[in-house]
Amino acid sequence: MQRRTLLAVVPAALVAAGTAGCSSGSSDGPVTLRFLSLAWQKESIAANKKLVAEWNKKNPKIQVKYVQGSWDNVHDQLVTAFEGGDAPDVIHDESPDIAGFAAQNYLQDLTDLLPSALKNDISAQSWDTVKFAGGGIYGVPFLQESQIFVANRKLLQQAKVRIPTVDAPWTWDEYAEVCRKLTVKGKQYGVAWPLSAPVNKVLNLSLNFDGTFFGTSGGKTTVHVGDNEKQVLRRIHDQLWVDHSADPATVGMKGADPLPAFFAGKYAMVPAGVYFRQQVVQGAPKGFDWVTIPPLKGTSQHQGATSQTLSIPADGKNQKQAMQFISFLLNGPNQATLALGDWLVPTSKEAAKDPRLTTTKDDWNVATASQQNLVVAPYLKVDGFDEWKTKVATPAMQQYFNNKISLDALATKLVKDGNEVLKRYQK
Amino acid sequence: MTAATATLAANAKPVRRKGFEPAVLGLVAPALLPVLVLSVAPLLYGIYLGFTDARAGRNMPVHVTGFANYVELFGDADFWGSFRIGLVWAVGVTVLQFAAALGLALLLNQKLRGRWLARTLTLVPWAMPPVVVGLMWRLVYHPQAGILNSTLKDLHLISSNVDWLNSFTLALPAVIAVGVWAGMPQTTITLLAGLQAVPGELTEAATVDGASTWQRFRAVTWPALRPVVTAITALDFIWNINQFGLVYVLTQGGPGGQTRLPMLFAYEEAFRYGFFGYAASLGVAIVLVVLVVLAFYLRRMLKEAV
Structure with missing residues (x-):
């Protein structure tokens, strides 16, 4: 009867997480990546979608499909998606949550996948917010909140x-x-x-x-x-x-x-x-x-500090392509755009210099400067x-x-x- | 020997057990298969999980741990705290729902003008999924924009806004009120059906004998209604103690676990903290306790009925 309906939530979450799963085995053939985004403010959703469209235009062989998620239930959705073996290729989440998933071996250690340009552009303090389970890197940190x-x-x-x-x-x-x-x-x-x-x-x-x-x-x-x-x-x-x-x-x-x-x-x-x-x-x-x-x-x-993150599942079939997309989405100028859309502080050193983020309008200068005070939150490692x-x-x-x-x-x-x-x- | 067989055969008159007929299986299969696959198999799997240390994780090894989960469960004060809340909730909702629904059913059983409309309207909450009910009531209870606070303020019953769903003392009563509202239709309709089955002649005869309204209810209506009452309160109790969606949407178990029903507790164990095995054992424990409570209740009710 009516009381049964909520039992349907779990499979529903699975379906929501896994609508388009077309991926080919070879690494050169065209692939489609699913990008689970949790952007919720209007400007932020628009910024994300714009960047995805820009990427898809430039990379016909690596098409990205924007999948809208929500902070309210992302954890439950990912638990079922991981257990069901159908996680999105690029996962937007935050460091407290991925700490648990990293400990459960669901996420790929990105240490060997990270391009050095991206690695060097993001501050060391921010990398600390995504290092778990013996020092591996389980996400790329991009937005922080002070x-x-x-x-x-x-x-x-x-x-x-x-x-x-x-x-x-x-x-x-x-x-x-x-x-x-x-x-x-x-x-x-x-x-x-x-x-x-x-x-x-x-x-x-x-x-x-x-x-x-x-x-x-x-x-x-x-x-x-x-x-x-x-x-x-x-x-x-x-x-x-x-x-x-x-x-x-x-x-x-x-x-x-x-x-x-x-x-x-x-x-x-x-x-x-x-x-x-x-x-x-x-x-x-x-x-x-x-x-x-x-x-x-x-x-x-x-x-x-904790960070919003982009991660790749350990069972992901197209990890290299996923990392290429992440490097694009989180490069200096694009991070600045995302930070503006979410009214948060970027982890990219280049983005922090963006004039739009250092202006006195809406106190962006105060917000961006506060990033200096952030250190990794000790509870992240617990x-x-x-x-x-x-x-x-x-x-x-x-x-x-x-x-x-x-x-x-x-x-x-x-x-x-x-x-x-x-x-x-x-x- | 032949005589004995003959008597046996004669005694077991409607002999159906004439060996196994494969054709019967073919006939039963369409009904049996879904039950086995969709109900029995998950249930057995759940019981099995309850005896393991299954946890969320990629390639996590699963060990059979016997009764370890149940031992832990006995000492888990948080779970029993949540169970206590679950009982308050289930008994509270069931009793209030029954009282309100009986009143409404008696009213709707009268020959009133526009009765058809009232009866239809009674069904409205039934047509709404629990999630929608939850969202709607969250708006009603909203501390700043909710209609409840503004109404109470207009009536000068409260001077400042009350945050119903975040108050340690008010959250559970507020949620119980929603539970009563949401479950009213099926209880009312069932009782109404029961009332309509009460023979009119009996009531008439009682009236002729000079019985008052209350006496008529006690002596005629109530005994006839009893089996229905037993059934619907027992069902309501099961539904309520297993309630999940409504409370999940309203409070997610907050504030500070004040409305964390046992099902919410088990859900959090599984999907938030990743202890699948332990959560499964919680589910089994809830089923057992509900069965025991119901067995006592039904036995008493049926005994009294005899």
């Missing part, structure tokens, strides 16, 4: 606070002070933290204070929550429940949910990834003046991180940010329950 704040410039000026720049950023202390100044009881909050998915955000920012959360000794990875790890957690919690400079009502919200209230002047700032600027530009009322706040400084400005995040860290952090448990109780949960989960993966 954490910034988008602020209401008028409110900042009214409160007479210093607006930070790339060269003179705010420290976390200064930021907390500014938020207190920007808070008007019952009317306005300094900041709105949407924390329905808090884990990656907290872990990425915690590197500001060298908080790594995971440590490996003797080949065994365990969770570690010390003073460094507690810094960002405590500072956000203090804003919510001690300073009252952050609105507790936004704790359960997702990234873009506080936007309407931000536009209405109820919040002076919202923390977000750099891509968020696009939503601000698109949704802001006329005359709304906003400014991008560069990454905050703790003991450093380091932030944990087998079982995803389960730790879903089962242990997300509910525990949500309780902490809702002021239901203490910081010490949170730390105990993250470590004790967390190590139980990680054990499963270290058999």
Whole structure:
């Protein structure tokens, strides 16, 4: 009856992943590659499709078929596609997800396939985000996201606070002070933290204070929550429940949910990834003046980075051709185009110099400069991180940010329950 | 000896077991084959997987591990937590659905004007796939743009927007409400059919004897309806505890696992973390527990009916 329909989802995903599977055995004959793209913003889809069309025109023997996927279900789709032996030839995903697939041997180690031009153009830090399972390279990193704040410039000026720049950023202390100044009881909050998915955000920012959360000794990875790890957690919690400079009502919200209230002047700032600027530009009322706040400084400005990636399945029949297409799609100028389309930061050194990405328009200069602060996120190398995040860290952090448990109780949960989960993966 | 055979033959009057007839197989095959291939084979494969350490991965070796998965399952507090949520959900939805559907069925059984229209409208939720129901209700519950919040605000029942599906306390009740709504049609229609089978003379006779509405319901309608009630609540319970699509679309098991039904839990084990063997054993365990619960329930109901 009706309850049965969802069982059909799995085969449906398989079918979606494998519509056109025509590939010939010889490496010189014409081949058709399937390119699973997860682009979702309008400009980004257009940019991807344009580049695919350009490639197809130039390479009649290697035709690329654009297949639209979605971030919401890419993991499930790929699991079924891999198990069914019918994965797309070029797979768009992100490093946390391909870490798992690499450990499961589904992805091709690209070390010997990479052309040197592509290899040299991408920063070493970015390559670190795709090295798994004994140092192999399991994807080509191309877009990265750093954490910034988008602020209401008028409110900042009214409160007479210093607006930070790339060269003179705010420290976390200064930021907390500014938020207190920007808070008007019952009317306005300094900041709105949407924390329905808090884990990656907290872990990425915690590197500001060298908080790594995971440590490996003797080949065994365990969770570690010390003073460094507690810094960002405590500072956000203090804003919510001690300073009252952050609105507790936004704790359960997702990234873009506080936007309407931000536009209405109820919040002076919202923390977000750099891509968020696009939503601000698109949704802001006329005359709304906003400014991008560069990454905050703790003991450093380091932030944990992950990357969007393009990978090739281990069972792929046309790996060489797939790599040719990837090199084309991710060369300097094309990466710049893709970065513009997604409002993210490119990994290509050449692309980062593109004038379109260094202009002060829409604060692209601040966004692109923030790439300097990115270092590989330690959790990327942790087998079982995803389960730790879903089962242990997300509910525990949500309780902490809702002021239901203490910081010490949170730390105990993250470590004790967390190590139980990680054990499963270290058999 | 011959006499004995004769008596035996006489006793087993409708002798059908006259040896095996290959022709019968040919007749049964078209019906049997799909059942074997599509239901029995996957089921057996699932049971087998439950005894292995099968994991997602290319060329991953699979070992038979005996009852290791089941031992792990017994100590898995997360799973039993999810099972508890599953029971709250299944019992909650089934009971509320039954109460609401019985009321609606009694109403629709009256000779009201426009009854045909009301009966048709009752079926509407049935025509919608669970995913569509889920999406629709997500819009209803939307904290900023949802019709529920704006209605409650207009009525001055709440002062600020409530984030129904992300609240630790409200998410499960909110999801249960959707479950009740989505399952109403089949329960209502089944009960309505049962009500129509209640002999009119009996009700009339009771009225003549001076029975009140409530007495008529207790003494006449309810006993006649009982078998239907047993069947539909048992079925509803099975459907609900195995529910997946609706909740997956509404909350994906969140916030913090507050609506993670057992089926969602098993799905995550398999497709998110890649533990196929363990997930299969979870499926088997769910089936067993449901069977036990149902056996008790049905036995009680049938006993009372006698």
